[in-house]
Amino acid sequence: MFDIIYFLEMIGVVAFAISGMIVARSKNMDPVGVFTIGFVTALGGGTLRDLMMNNHPLYWIKHQEQPILILAMAVVFSYWSRAHSLRESRIVFPDAIGLGIFTILGAQLALDLGHSWFIASLLGVMTGTFGGALRDTLCNEVPFIFRKDQIYASISFAGCWLYFVCQWLLESETLALSIGLLFIVIFRLAAVRFDIRLQRDQSHS
Amino acid sequence: MFDIIYFLEMIGVVAFAISGMIVARSKNMDPVGVFTIGFVTALGGGTLRDLMMNNHPLYWIKHQEQPILILAMAVVFSYWSRAHSLRESRIVFPDAIGLGIFTILGAQLALDLGHSWFIASLLGVMTGTFGGALRDTLCNEVPFIFRKDQIYASISFAGCWLYFVCQWLLESETLALSIGLLFIVIFRLAAVRFDIRLQRDQSHS
Amino acid sequence: MFDIIYFLEMIGVVAFAISGMIVARSKNMDPVGVFTIGFVTALGGGTLRDLMMNNHPLYWIKHQEQPILILAMAVVFSYWSRAHSLRESRIVFPDAIGLGIFTILGAQLALDLGHSWFIASLLGVMTGTFGGALRDTLCNEVPFIFRKDQIYASISFAGCWLYFVCQWLLESETLALSIGLLFIVIFRLAAVRFDIRLQRDQSHS
Structure with a gap:
C-alpha cells in the first residue's frame, strides 16, 4: 500500500530544509551552517513531538534516508547558491508547506x-512550529510565531480542529488529512499576502 | 483523600502562567503570544523534569485541564489587559510562588x-527555574538565574535541602513540603525587596 | 578492568566544565552562574545524546560524582579567579578536548x-557540539558551530568517520577510539592556530 503519511513527511x-537553507545562505x-540549519528546521519539530510523546526511536533515527537527503541537499544548495542570490522572503512558500504537513502529522x-483532541492540537502546533522557531532563533530572526504582523500559530491550531472534525464526519482519513493540510497552507499564504493579523497596533487604531 | 501535590501543582x-502573561503583554x-509564553512558563519546568526522569506521559498530557486552564486564562487576560496597564515588576510575586512550588515538587x-538528595536538589532547581528562564529568553530579558543583582537559583537550591532535612527529621511529608516551599517564596521576595546578592560588583567594593 | 570509557567521559x-567556567567568569x-554554565557545558551534550537515544537514566543522574565534581570545581574556580584574570581565548584547549571526547563517546x-555509521556520526557531532553551543548562547557569544572563521563541526564529523573506519580495520576498539579522538583535538587546535576555514569571505576573494 502506498504510505501517504511517509510520503507527506x-x-x-x-x-x-529548503526554508532553513535559504535563511542560512x-x-x-x-x-x-547550511546543513545544520536545514537539519534543525526539518527535523526539530518531529524530534520535539517524538520526545514529548515518548515515541522512540526518533523518526529520523529510524528513517536515516531523511538526514542523508538533507545532507545531499545542503551540498547541492551550497554550490548552486554561490551563483544565485535568494531573498529571504522566498521562504514563505516552503515554510507554509512544512507548517501544514508537520502540524497535521503531529496531531x-x-x-x-x-x-x-485538545492535547493532539497542542502537539500538532508544537510539531508544526518548533522547527521554524529554531531556524529563526539560530539565524537571529524573530520567529514567525512571535511576529505580530502575521498570524501563524493560530492557523496551525485551527487546521488541527478542522482535521479532527473532518475525520469525525467523513469516512476517509486521507481526505480529512488533506483538508486540514490544505487549509493551513492556503490560509498561511493568504495571511502573508493580504496581511491578516489578530490584533492591530494600538497606535494605528 | 485530598491530593496536596496536585493542588500545589x-x-x-x-x-x-500569570508571570508569563504579564511579561508577554x-x-x-x-x-x-500571550498564550504561548504563559504555556511555556507554566509547563516548561515540569516538562524538562519529566523528560530528564523519563516520567511519561508528561504531566500536562496526563492532566489536560492544565493547558485548558492556561488557554482560558490567556483569553481573559488578553481582553482584560487592554484596559489595564501592568508593569513588568508585577511578576515578582507570582514568579516566587511558581519557583517555590515547582522546585519542591521537582525534588x-x-x-x-x-x-x-544531591541529584534531587539539582532536578528541583531545574524544574523551578527552567520555565522562567524560557519566559525571559523568549521575551528578550536576561533570565533571573543569570542576573547578578538578585539571588534566585541559590534560594531554590537551599530550599531543596531544607525540605530534605525537614522530611528526614519530621514525621510529616506535608509539613516538610510546606517549610521548604515557604522558605523559597519568602526568601525570594526578601532578596528582591532588600537587594540581597551573592557578590558585589568589584567597582563598588 | 580499567574502564577507559568512563575515564574519558x-x-x-x-x-x-573548565571552558564554561572561563567564559562565565x-x-x-x-x-x-559559574556553576550553571559549567554544568550546562559539561553535561548538555551527553544529556541531549541520552534523550535522543532514550538511554535512561541520564549519565549524570547515574553518576552523581560528575555534578558533584562540577560543583566543587565551581567553588574553587570562583575563589581562585578573583585573584587571577583569564582571557576568554583560553577556552580553545579545554573546548577541543571536550569536543573530541564527547564526539567519539556519543558515536x-x-x-x-x-x-x-551515518546516524552514529550525526549523534556524535550533536553530543560533541551541543554543550559548547549552549555555553556560547547563554553567554551571548556566537557558537563556534556558527562561526565562519573556524571549522568546528566538520572536524567532529570527520573524526567520527575516522573512528568508524579504524574500528572496522583494526582489532582494537581502544586504539580506534584514541585515533578518532586525537584527530579531532589536533585538527581543531590546528584550525584555530592556522586559521583554516571552509569558505573564504567573498569580499576577500
Whole structure:
C-alpha cells in the first residue's frame, strides 16, 4: 500500500530544509551552517513531538534516508547558491508547506497514541512550529510565531480542529488529512499576502 | 483523600502562567503570544523534569485541564489587559510562588523515583527555574538565574535541602513540603525587596 | 578492568566544565552562574545524546560524582579567579578536548545501540557540539558551530568517520577510539592556530 503519511513527511522535511537553507545562505553561512540549519528546521519539530510523546526511536533515527537527503541537499544548495542570490522572503512558500504537513502529522500521531483532541492540537502546533522557531532563533530572526504582523500559530491550531472534525464526519482519513493540510497552507499564504493579523497596533487604531 | 501535590501543582501552573502573561503583554504581544509564553512558563519546568526522569506521559498530557486552564486564562487576560496597564515588576510575586512550588515538587518526585538528595536538589532547581528562564529568553530579558543583582537559583537550591532535612527529621511529608516551599517564596521576595546578592560588583567594593 | 570509557567521559566533563567556567567568569558572573554554565557545558551534550537515544537514566543522574565534581570545581574556580584574570581565548584547549571526547563517546554509544555509521556520526557531532553551543548562547557569544572563521563541526564529523573506519580495520576498539579522538583535538587546535576555514569571505576573494 502506498504510505501517504511517509510520503507527506518526506515532502515536509524537504520543504522545511529548503526554508532553513535559504535563511542560512542569506546570512552567508558556510556549507556546514547550511546543513545544520536545514537539519534543525526539518527535523526539530518531529524530534520535539517524538520526545514529548515518548515515541522512540526518533523518526529520523529510524528513517536515516531523511538526514542523508538533507545532507545531499545542503551540498547541492551550497554550490548552486554561490551563483544565485535568494531573498529571504522566498521562504514563505516552503515554510507554509512544512507548517501544514508537520502540524497535521503531529496531531494525527497524537490521536493514534490515544490523546484527546485538545492535547493532539497542542502537539500538532508544537510539531508544526518548533522547527521554524529554531531556524529563526539560530539565524537571529524573530520567529514567525512571535511576529505580530502575521498570524501563524493560530492557523496551525485551527487546521488541527478542522482535521479532527473532518475525520469525525467523513469516512476517509486521507481526505480529512488533506483538508486540514490544505487549509493551513492556503490560509498561511493568504495571511502573508493580504496581511491578516489578530490584533492591530494600538497606535494605528 | 485530598491530593496536596496536585493542588500545589495547579497553583504553581497558575502563578507561572500569570508571570508569563504579564511579561508577554508588557511586550505588547497578541493573544497567541500571550498564550504561548504563559504555556511555556507554566509547563516548561515540569516538562524538562519529566523528560530528564523519563516520567511519561508528561504531566500536562496526563492532566489536560492544565493547558485548558492556561488557554482560558490567556483569553481573559488578553481582553482584560487592554484596559489595564501592568508593569513588568508585577511578576515578582507570582514568579516566587511558581519557583517555590515547582522546585519542591521537582525534588519530591526525584526522591520518589529513588534518586539521591544531591541529584534531587539539582532536578528541583531545574524544574523551578527552567520555565522562567524560557519566559525571559523568549521575551528578550536576561533570565533571573543569570542576573547578578538578585539571588534566585541559590534560594531554590537551599530550599531543596531544607525540605530534605525537614522530611528526614519530621514525621510529616506535608509539613516538610510546606517549610521548604515557604522558605523559597519568602526568601525570594526578601532578596528582591532588600537587594540581597551573592557578590558585589568589584567597582563598588 | 580499567574502564577507559568512563575515564574519558570524566576528562571530557572536566574539560568542558573548565571552558564554561572561563567564559562565565569573563562575563563577570557570580558563583551560581559559574556553576550553571559549567554544568550546562559539561553535561548538555551527553544529556541531549541520552534523550535522543532514550538511554535512561541520564549519565549524570547515574553518576552523581560528575555534578558533584562540577560543583566543587565551581567553588574553587570562583575563589581562585578573583585573584587571577583569564582571557576568554583560553577556552580553545579545554573546548577541543571536550569536543573530541564527547564526539567519539556519543558515536560509540550510538554504534553500541545498533545505529548505522551515518546516524552514529550525526549523534556524535550533536553530543560533541551541543554543550559548547549552549555555553556560547547563554553567554551571548556566537557558537563556534556558527562561526565562519573556524571549522568546528566538520572536524567532529570527520573524526567520527575516522573512528568508524579504524574500528572496522583494526582489532582494537581502544586504539580506534584514541585515533578518532586525537584527530579531532589536533585538527581543531590546528584550525584555530592556522586559521583554516571552509569558505573564504567573498569580499576577500
